[in-house]
Amino acid sequence: MNNPIAVFDSGLGGLTVVRQLIRRMPLESIVYFGDTARVPYGIKSAETITRFAQEDIEFLEAFQPKLMIAACNTASAVALPRLDAHCSVPLLGVVEPGARAAVAKTRNRRVGVIGTEATINSGSYSRCIKTLAPGVDVIGKACPLLVPLVEEGRNSGDAIVLMALEEYLAPLKAGGVDTVVLGCTHYPLLKAAIRRVMGPGVSIVDSALETARAAAALLAASGALAPAASKLAASKPDHTFFASDSPNRLMQLGRRFLGGVIESVGLVQPELIDGRHVLRAVG
């Protein structure tokens, strides 16, 4: 099937999922939407997050995707069942793939999860992990500063990043976890610092990577992968990007998240009645 994989996020973070999708499935077309006008979702209520995510999905459904990925941990954690009921195509969130990987990796059955306030308060990772493996202890910790730190361009070598992580990760270290789930798509950009603060012998689960694996497995199982023939025909898959604000910023900052060049970004406002129209393309 040549239909694209659709991916949405509150902003730039979901590009870490796109990066892993491209690495694993280079023949697939992808259409991405980042809701940069209303970013962040992680400090907002479940009702508002659900409404925003429904509008994101409605916009992307126009591209007739074969799979919809909520590459936003907050939306996945807070709203997935409600979103699934309204989505016309299979919908994959980032929570379950991350939870599965954590259960597979932990040896001492003590898992830490870090994420936004809304993700941690929802208790979704904890519930999902305990459903998969009832005896596993889960310590969740909201880390509200990490998204602004990454969006400001700071990385693992930054003194404020390290100080914030020392504070946020203290209860996970005290609890003796041997596995930490990065429950936010921004956090892979701070993986080195998180590894350094947690110390050796602690596994890091990157939910972006696990979600890409789950997506590939799901498409393979349903026979919906893009045909390899398109490689022979030299037809390049399309990678299309949209944002609801500052498309230039998505192009520039997006490279850090995507690990590659974004050639153009369309501007859309999915909350408007005529929101399915692209207002402007930059690039």
Added chain:
Amino acid sequence: MNNPIAVFDSGLGGLTVVRQLIRRMPLESIVYFGDTARVPYGIKSAETITRFAQEDIEFLEAFQPKLMIAACNTASAVALPRLDAHCSVPLLGVVEPGARAAVAKTRNRRVGVIGTEATINSGSYSRCIKTLAPGVDVIGKACPLLVPLVEEGRNSGDAIVLMALEEYLAPLKAGGVDTVVLGCTHYPLLKAAIRRVMGPGVSIVDSALETARAAAALLAASGALAPAASKLAASKPDHTFFASDSPNRLMQLGRRFLGGVIESVGLVQPELIDGRHVLRAVG
């Protein structure tokens, strides 16, 4: 005139302006709207900030205010002339009052301004100060972490706050400014730390306080202050609060900004066509 003063902000920060308005004009009714569903504005584009602020104003115009205050430095800095053209009542922003106070306070004619990315990039404070006093040098510095730090509940005694301020304020100290404008309504909550980092002999201009002074002067000059008679009649002025998300959060966190109890908060979605209706009241 018993019509209320209308005040809007991207979120909670504008409550520091309301606090100063109540202190100076205890007889005035006030209606406040915080756009907490789309907060923050400071990392977004001028187009999006203008659109959001126009919707905020449209919602508040239904209360027939005698004065509209853009208690959001970002909206004031980026969009005031465009907003003014569409606002049916006098519109006051926070930039000019802060700029005037800085010009009055500086002795060495070197002024620092701190604010969000959008506020600093707009150059509005710098332009306004140089119009009032052409010989004054202005050093602007965007401080993207300060809003998330305040919203997380951190205060002037917090180690991460102090580390971030040491970094952000370094160019202001190096430039020898004797006056610093707090160009964001969240920053008065970190005034003690800013004073500590800048050292003695540096004046701090609180744009919330200066805006309340300017509002009082404007209403007095046009004879539009609430009549003192309402005090005799024991009719308490109304202080009414609305938010576009998490009204409970506005009630709880709002106390720190307002310095008093918020009894109830209405939930509204000004971007919807029927957005003028209150969806739900909490309290």
